[in-house]
Amino acid sequence: TMHREKLSYRETARQFDISNSRVTAWERIYLEEGADGLYAERRGRKSTGRPPKIKKEEDLIAEVQRLRAVNAYLKKLNALVAERVQQEKKHK
Known part of the structure; x- marks a missing residue:
């Protein structure tokens, strides 16, 4: 919707009643992984620790x-x- 209607992050967030950061995150996923990436389950934080020695x-x-x-x-x-x-x- 944002790309099709040429909306800003703020306008898109307002239209769908979500945060700007959520719109930014979804756009990043969409640009990196395509539409299918938006269907992937993403809960919690990714591990940033080092792999076990x-x-x-x-x-x-x-x-x-x-x-x-x-x-x-x-x-x-x-x-x-x-x-x-x-x-x-x-x-x-």
Whole structure:
């Protein structure tokens, strides 16, 4: 309608009771993707974050070693706590 009737953003927005920014966004989509682009579902924001970093093999090996050490520590800690609980039950 805007192009066919040679309307400004403001006139188009007023005619359809929408914001100027919505008209601008729809025109950009129309010019980039054609009329079919206006039918695509577009909700929320696009992700602007970096893609996840691909870890190197050395980094993965180091992470596995660290996690194994943490796991071993937690097992020992759990055993110590269980032993202390057992001792406290004996003394009651």
